[in-house]
Amino acid sequence: MNKECIDIVEPIDVVEEQRKEPAALDKRLVFIMAIACALSVANLYYIQPLLAIMGQEFAVSANQMGFIATMGQIGYACGLLFIIPLGDKYNQRKLIVGMLIAVTLALVFMASAPSIMLITVASFLVGVATVVPQLIIPYAASLASARERGQVVGTVMSGLLIGILLARTISGLVAAHSGWRAMYWIAAAMMVVLAILMRFLLPSDKAKKGDMSYPRLLSSLWGLVREEPVLREVMLFGAMAFAAFSAFWVALSFLLATPPYHFGSEVAGLFGLVGVAGALAASFVGKFADRRDPRAANGLALVIVLLAFVCMWLTGQWLFGLIIGTILLDLGTQANQISSQARIYSMRPEARNRLNTAYMFFYFVGGSLGSLLGTLGWSLARWNGVCAVASLMLLIALGFYALNTRKMRMYLQSRT
Known part of the structure; x- marks a missing residue:
C-alpha cells in the first residue's frame, strides 16, 4: 500500500491528532519509561528459575511450585482486567506511582513469607501489582504525537521485552550467590526508587478522564x-x-x-x-x-x-x-x-x-x-x-x- 493510500484510510482520530502537531516527546523521558517497564515487569518473571530452590527449602513437589508460578500469571491477568481500565478515569501518574508502592509491599511479603501457602498468596499479589508496564505504555502513547507514536511505543516496549528476557538470568545469578529471598528484597528496593523517580519525572496527567x-x-x-x-x-x-x-x-x-x-x-x-x-x-x-x-x-x-x-x-x-x-x-x-x-x-x-x-x-x-x-x-x-x-x-x-x-x-x- 503506498503512502497516499495510507493517508486516505487513516482513522479520523489520527488525522485530528496530526493537525494539532504536538511537540516531540523528550527522548530521555521515553528512555526512562522503557527502563521503568523493564524493571517492573521483571517482578513477574524472577520466580521461574527460583522454583527448584524454593521447592527444596519447603520440601514440596515440582507440581506445587509450578502452581505458585501459575498464581502469579493469574494475578497478572486479574490486574489487567480490573486495574488497567482505571487509567481512563484517574490521573495516570498517580496510578502508576500507587501501583509501584503496591508491588513493593507485595515483594516484601514474598521475600519474608514463612510458609508455602503465604508464598502462593504473595505470588498472586505480585502478579496483580506488576501491571505497571501496561499503565506506562498507553500513557507514553498518549504523550506522543501521532507521527511518532509507533516509535515511542516500540522503544518503551523494548524495555518491557528486555525486562522479561533478562529477569530469569538475573534472578538465577542472585539466588546462586545470596539465596532466592535476596532477589525479592532487591526487587522491592528497586521499586521504591522507581516510584520516587516516576513521581518527579513523569509529566502530570491532569486531563479529566470522564465521569x-x-x-x-x-x-x-x-x-x-x-x-x-x-x-x-x-x-x-x-x-x-x-x-x-x-x-x-x-x-x-x-x-x-x-x-x-x-x-x-x-x-x-x-x-x-x-x-x-x-x-x-x-x-x-x-x-x-x-x-x-x-x-x-x-x-x-x-x-x-x-x-x-x-x-x-x-x-x-x-x-x-x-x-x-x-x-x-x-x-x-x-x-x-x-x-x-x-x-x-x-x-x-x-x-x-x-x-x-x-x-x-x-x-x-x-x-x-x-x-x-x-x-x-x-x-x-x-x-x-x-x-x-x-x-x-x-x-x-x-x-x-x-x-x-x-x-x-x-x-x-x-x-x-
Whole structure:
C-alpha cells in the first residue's frame, strides 16, 4: 500500500491528532519509561528459575511450585482486567506511582513469607501489582504525537521485552550467590526508587478522564471489542504470536536436556540474552509502523515468527539454528506487539487503557494456550510437535490476515 493510500484510510482520530502537531516527546523521558517497564515487569518473571530452590527449602513437589508460578500469571491477568481500565478515569501518574508502592509491599511479603501457602498468596499479589508496564505504555502513547507514536511505543516496549528476557538470568545469578529471598528484597528496593523517580519525572496527567463509574468502565470493555474490528483483529494476531512464543519457551528446557545437547536449565535461561537482540530492534519496527501501514507490519511480523519456527524445525539439532531462530522469534513477536498497539492507540484516545486491557488480556490467554499446546506437542512428537503446533497457530493468524484484508480496507475507508 503506498503512502497516499495510507493517508486516505487513516482513522479520523489520527488525522485530528496530526493537525494539532504536538511537540516531540523528550527522548530521555521515553528512555526512562522503557527502563521503568523493564524493571517492573521483571517482578513477574524472577520466580521461574527460583522454583527448584524454593521447592527444596519447603520440601514440596515440582507440581506445587509450578502452581505458585501459575498464581502469579493469574494475578497478572486479574490486574489487567480490573486495574488497567482505571487509567481512563484517574490521573495516570498517580496510578502508576500507587501501583509501584503496591508491588513493593507485595515483594516484601514474598521475600519474608514463612510458609508455602503465604508464598502462593504473595505470588498472586505480585502478579496483580506488576501491571505497571501496561499503565506506562498507553500513557507514553498518549504523550506522543501521532507521527511518532509507533516509535515511542516500540522503544518503551523494548524495555518491557528486555525486562522479561533478562529477569530469569538475573534472578538465577542472585539466588546462586545470596539465596532466592535476596532477589525479592532487591526487587522491592528497586521499586521504591522507581516510584520516587516516576513521581518527579513523569509529566502530570491532569486531563479529566470522564465521569464513567468503575462498573461501567469494566462493562464497556465488551462494547469496545464488539464495535472495533481493528481491536478484534489485533487481539487474534497478538494471541497467536504470543501462543507460539510461549510454546517455544515452555519446551526449550526439555529440548536442551535431550541429545545432542545435554544442557542444564542455566543454559535455557541464557537464551534470554540471545532474545535481547530481537528486542533491541523494537524502535526500528516502531518507525516502520509510523511511516508505513502498521497492518502490513503486523503481517510481516507474523511471517518472521513463522520463519523462526521453520528455521528451528529444520536446524534445531544444531545450536546455531536455535540461536538464529530465537533471534527471529523475539524480533517477530516484538514487531507484532508494537504494530498491534500502535494501531489500537490511534483508535480512541479516551479509551486507550481499556483498549489495552482487552488486547493484553486476550494476549495472555493466547500465551496460556501456547504453553499448554507446546507441552502437548512435546509429549506427542518432541521438538517436531512443538514446531508443528506453533506453525499451525501462525498459519491461522496469517490466513485470517489474508481473508480480512479487503474487509479491513473497506472499514478504514468508511471512517474517513
